[in-house]
Amino acid sequence: MTTTDPATRTSEPAATPPSGGPTGMAWVRENLFPDVWNSLLTLTLGPLLAWGVYALGRFLFVTGRWEIITVNLTTLMVGRFPRDQLFRLWIAIAILAVVIGLALGVANSVARAAAVESGDDYHRPWHEPIRRFGPPVTLLIVMGVFVRTATPLLLLAAALGLAAVAYRLGRMIPIRRRGQVNLVVILGVIGAQLAITGFDGVPRSVWGGLLLTIYFTVGALLFAFPLGVAVALGRRSSLPVVRGTCMVYIEFFRGMPLVVLLFTGWLVLPFFLPPQFPTPDIVTRAMVILVLFTSAYVAEIVRGGLQGLPRGQREAAQALGLSPWKQTRLIILPQALRSVIPALVGQAISLFKDTTLVLAVGLTELLQVARIIPGQEDFRGQGLFAETLIFVSLIYWVGSYWMSRESQRLEAKLGVGER
Amino acid sequence: MTESTLTGKSMDAGGTGETMIELTGVEKWFGDFQALKGIDLVVGKKETVVVCGPSGSGKSTLIRCINRLEVHNRGRIVVDGTELSDDVRDIQAIRRETGMVFQSFNLFPHLTILENITLAPRQVRRKPKKEAEQTAMDLLTRVKIPDQANKFPGQLSGGQQQRAAIARALAMEPKVMLFDEPTSALDPEMIKEVLDTMEQLADSGMTMVCVTHEMGFARAVADRVVFMADGAIVEVNDPETLFTSPQEQRTQLFLSQILVHPS
Numbered sequence A: 001m002t003t004t005d006p007a008t009r010t011s012e013p014a015a016t017p018p019s020g021g022p023t024g025m026a027w028v029r030e031n032l033f034p035d036v037w038n039s040l041l042t043l044t045l046g047p048l049l050a051w052g053v054y055a056l057g058r059f060l061f062v063t064g065r066w067e068i069i070t071v072n073l074t075t076l077m078v079g080r081f082p083r084d085q086l087f088r089l090w091i092a093i094a095i096l097a098v099v100i101g102l103a104l105g106v107a108n109s110v111a112r113a114a115a116v117e118s119g120d121d122y123h124r125p126w127h128e129p130i131r132r133f134g135p136p137v138t139l140l141i142v143m144g145v146f147v148r149t150a151t152p153l154l155l156l157a158a159a160l161g162l163a164a165v166a167y168r169l170g171r172m173i174p175i176r177r178r179g180q181v182n183l184v185v186i187l188g189v190i191g192a193q194l195a196i197t198g199f200d201g202v203p204r205s206v207w208g209g210l211l212l213t214i215y216f217t218v219g220a221l222l223f224a225f226p227l228g229v230a231v232a233l234g235r236r237s238s239l240p241v242v243r244g245t246c247m248v249y250i251e252f253f254r255g256m257p258l259v260v261l262l263f264t265g266w267l268v269l270p271f272f273l274p275p276q277f278p279t280p281d282i283v284t285r286a287m288v289i290l291v292l293f294t295s296a297y298v299a300e301i302v303r304g305g306l307q308g309l310p311r312g313q314r315e316a317a318q319a320l321g322l323s324p325w326k327q328t329r330l331i332i333l334p335q336a337l338r339s340v341i342p343a344l345v346g347q348a349i350s351l352f353k354d355t356t357l358v359l360a361v362g363l364t365e366l367l368q369v370a371r372i373i374p375g376q377e378d379f380r381g382q383g384l385f386a387e388t389l390i391f392v393s394l395i396y397w398v399g400s401y402w403m404s405r406e407s408q409r410l411e412a413k414l415g416v417g418e419r
Numbered sequence B: 001m002t003e004s005t006l007t008g009k010s011m012d013a014g015g016t017g018e019t020m021i022e023l024t025g026v027e028k029w030f031g032d033f034q035a036l037k038g039i040d041l042v043v044g045k046k047e048t049v050v051v052c053g054p055s056g057s058g059k060s061t062l063i064r065c066i067n068r069l070e071v072h073n074r075g076r077i078v079v080d081g082t083e084l085s086d087d088v089r090d091i092q093a094i095r096r097e098t099g100m101v102f103q104s105f106n107l108f109p110h111l112t113i114l115e116n117i118t119l120a121p122r123q124v125r126r127k128p129k130k131e132a133e134q135t136a137m138d139l140l141t142r143v144k145i146p147d148q149a150n151k152f153p154g155q156l157s158g159g160q161q162q163r164a165a166i167a168r169a170l171a172m173e174p175k176v177m178l179f180d181e182p183t184s185a186l187d188p189e190m191i192k193e194v195l196d197t198m199e200q201l202a203d204s205g206m207t208m209v210c211v212t213h214e215m216g217f218a219r220a221v222a223d224r225v226v227f228m229a230d231g232a233i234v235e236v237n238d239p240e241t242l243f244t245s246p247q248e249q250r251t252q253l254f255l256s257q258i259l260v261h262p263s
């Protein structure tokens, strides 16, 4: 205890500060056996838990036949992606490392400047980066265990190095140029895709594994987010036609199971397109469906945020003479979006996990690879599903957990509900 | 008091004698409910008019019609020569010339005080950032909170927030300031600092329409006091006369009530 209420201090001068909590036996008694019922619970659950940990540990470290992951690591990462074209993927990763590093660097200097301006003491505890990047780094280490040659590790290290350099650079960019940095990031994302598909590259139809999962997640988010915001605004438009259209849109896509929509895009859509119109490939169709589906949820979330704002905010903006669009863009949206960050991140996590459903339309994303490889000639009939499923589960879990942690951090930083 | 003398009092521009705001036969309905029943009022340049009356009498509705936060259904509203119509350009023109201060401050919580104040000058008047910030700092000095410039609204006291809101409205260099019960959400010890700011503003020659029940402020600052009840203007007079010898029974009743229970 560092601070004591002066009142208590004067009234109870002899009071000793509580120690750091009970120790040893006292702790056990207080937390595990406080009364009959809790003791019973401890006695039942304790052994069960211990047995579970033992069984899992034994499987992970003794009986598990992890060579199936070692052999198929590349397949899990990229599916049927031609192995002689993998260099394109590394180029894409390098591009992304640079733009993400840049963006994080700029975001950091913006946060710093804001903190300095509002008089807050901006300092990050030394362990913050470790806590932030702990989960993905753990995942990388796990993957490192399964890597057979040093090349991918070296290339990954190089990409991380690039990102670090870009981060430093980003922090040196003046804040007023951050608009241009956003543009660079968008160009980088497009460039990364072009590096893979362009210049006689690898069409998306043979992408697979984690690559396809990430592609769907990031791509669908990039489009679904602005679309969802637009639909949410349209939902509150004063024009009945716009309002009605947006309402039907939201209710339709929220009312359909994603799998049904994916099947529709796969099997039914081609019949509705005019014959001379080239049918887009299946990856595009799945992407469009994911975007439409997610944007309907984003729209509902954003609408909630819009409704939660006090009426006075728009009135104050009106009274100042701001145009309706500027009222929305500068006053309403920033506050509405801030207040729904947790729900939006939740939607992103859902999307990340829902991309598994594209296996229903014949795409080999991460989960599908995990289902296929135990049937390979070398492993057929040996039932190695647990190994592959545990491995991909870890990837999904780390991805989801990381997103939710980052959202909590963002929330705390923006002080949702305080300012 | 006869109809004609009431009309005379409410239609005589005070201040310099030139007209700044003119309302003729303004009516406002919320569905079937008539909130304003034919309001005639002229506010002169540099005049301060205080509007008072019982809750629900239409005071807020009246001043919100002046900058189109509410749309009136009948009658004419002319502000500085521009008539309010459905034409968006007229509405924007009038809003640019009219500052408004709300009971609940309505500062933008995601922007610093300085950003709150410079937003409209930069976005609407297209002032360069440096210039807008300079003006903002001058205004903050005027309302005596220059050291709060880089804080967020949530970090300020109610009185400081309301003064920042006044500075925000003033930054657009309006010709008219509208106040809707600017002190009724404040603790007693903060009311004075806001009233002082408003008084100083009136002394500087601003045209002001204030909905308030602060008698002291009305006595010291108002050129005329408008008493409203049930959507109509009941009595208009200079503060001394209206408060000490009200002509209408409604006014007497209202004054006796707020003198017993000062709001």
Ligand SMILES: Nc1ncnc2c1ncn2[C@@H]1O[C@H](COP(=O)(O)OP(=O)(O)OP(=O)(O)O)[C@@H](O)[C@H]1O
Pocket (backbone or CB within 6 Å): B030, B033, B035, B053, B054, B055, B056, B057, B058, B059, B060, B061, B062
């Ligand atoms: N948006 C609205 N919809 C329906 N009725 C409304 C609306 N705004 C105001 N009214 C009604 O119009 C009447 C006048 O309201 P107004 O807010 O102008 O009163 P006021 O004199 O400002 O009262 P107070 O002192 O309580 O602020 C009230 O009866 C109120 O119920």
Ligand SMILES: [Mg+2]
Pocket (backbone or CB within 6 Å): B059, B060, B061, B180, B181
């Ligand atoms: Mg009111």
